[in-house]
Amino acid sequence: MARIAFIGLGHMGGGMAPNLAKAGHEVRAFDLSQEALDAAEKAGCGRAGSAEEAVRDAEVVITMLPAAKHVLGVYRDQVFGNAPASALLIDCSTIDVGSARTIEEEAQAQGYEMVDAPVSGGIAAAAGGTLAFMVGGSDAAFARAKPIIEPMAKAVIHAGGAGAGQAAKICNNMILGATMAVTCEAFVLAQKLGLDPQVFFDISSQASGQSWSMTTYCPVPGVGPKTPADNNYDGGFAAALMLKDLRLALEAAEQAGVELEMGDEAEEMYAEFVERGGGGKDFSGIIKMIDDSWEAPSGQ
Numbered sequence: 557m558a559r560i561a562f563i564g565l566g567h568m569g570g571g572m573a574p575n576l577a578k579a580g581h582e583v584r585a586f587d588l589s590q591e592a593l594d595a596a597e598k599a600g601c602g603r604a605g606s607a608e609e610a611v612r613d614a615e616v617v618i619t620m621l622p623a624a625k626h627v628l629g630v631y632r633d634q635v636f637g638n639a640p641a642s643a644l645l646i647d648c649s650t651i652d653v654g655s656a657r658t659i660e661e662e663a664q665a666q667g668y669e670m671v672d673a674p675v676s677g678g679i680a681a682a683a684g685g686t687l688a689f690m691v692g693g694s695d696a697a698f699a700r701a702k703p704i705i706e707p708m709a710k711a712v713i714h715a716g717g718a719g720a721g722q723a724a725k726i727c728n729n730m731i732l733g734a735t736m737a738v739t740c741e742a743f744v745l746a747q748k749l750g751l752d753p754q755v756f757f758d759i760s761s762q763a764s765g766q767s768w769s770m771t772t773y774c775p776v777p778g779v780g781p782k783t784p785a786d787n788n789y790d791g792g793f794a795a796a797l798m799l800k801d802l803r804l805a806l807e808a809a810e811q812a813g814v815e816l817e818m819g820d821e822a823e824e825m826y827a828e829f830v831e832r833g834g835g836g837k838d839f840s841g842i843i844k845m846i847d848d849s850w851e852a853p854s855g856q
């Protein structure tokens with residue numbers, strides 16, 4: 557069992573850290589939010605007064621932070637030099653490939669082994685220990701990281717070298733964003749053409765229009781398995797986070813010199829939905845913008 561510093565106890569980290577404690581690890585948790593720290597402590601984690609205190613003597617450091625600027629700041633200012641050089645560093649946040657590679661190079665220069673390990677699956681999967689992890693880093697670092705990650709995961713896949721986990725994550729989520737948008741468009745058109753949504757689901761989920769967005773996460777209430785559509789598009793994967801991931805994909809594409817017309821189109825649709833107050837809604841809620849029934853929640 558390992559001494560694990562866990563920094564970032566938000567929607568995702570707040571579910572993940574307790575699963576490590578339940579597996580028998582000694583978890584020292586830190587977040588800028590006292591409320592998040594209280595919840596982690598109640599769920600079996602130890603409480604640290606600062607990130608520096610959390611990482612001191614740690615064998616493993618795990619971060620689950622909002623964006624690249626937080627990740628770069630926490631590693632450069634609090635982890636490097638305070639965590640023992642023998643500590644394994646695992647960043648689970650979703651950030652751009654370039655920043656992931658930069659911070660992994662800086663970690664190596666300081667004698668640390670580090671992996672990027674972004675996740676697929678939402679808040680429920682974080683709490684349930686059923687996230688899919690896409691890991692970038694050396695074979696040796698992956699071999700060390702895998703057993704640590706396992707209590708939080710249903711799958712831990714080695715994607716390649718530094719940054720490869722982030723590359724897999726943004727490419728996967730670009731498929732998700734675009735297929736969800738076009739699945740919503742198909743349901744709206746089907747209905748306008750007089751098709752019953754359930755009948756269209758029964759057909760398309762067994763025909764070549766089938767995708768995860770159709771069969772597992774159907775955007776129409778009352779059709780298919782239970783999804784955020786059945787809960788007024790609350791919970792699930794926020795449209796603002798989908799927009800963040802699409803922008804990371806487009807940024808990476810620009811740097812790689814690739815033009816992504818479908819990804820670009822999906823980004824524009826999600827940007828409009830977020831601008832019109834849909835950022836906190838599940839990303840499948842974009843169907844309401846497409847069928848023109850969208851009304852922003854009050855106060856937005």
Ligand code: NAD
Pocket residue numbers: 563564565566567568569570586587588589592607620621622623626629630648649650651675676677678679792793794797800
């Ligand atoms: P969140 O905003 O709920 O949580 C982030 C936490 O980090 C907050 O509690 C915040 O207080 C803390 N934090 C910020 N700066 C800090 C610092 N300097 N020191 C200590 N704590 C600090 O975000 P989330 O939904 O948990 O997402 C975390 C990451 O996971 C993001 O990169 C996101 O894109 C990714 N992700 C989220 C989901 C999802 O469904 N929410 C799914 C997959 C991946």
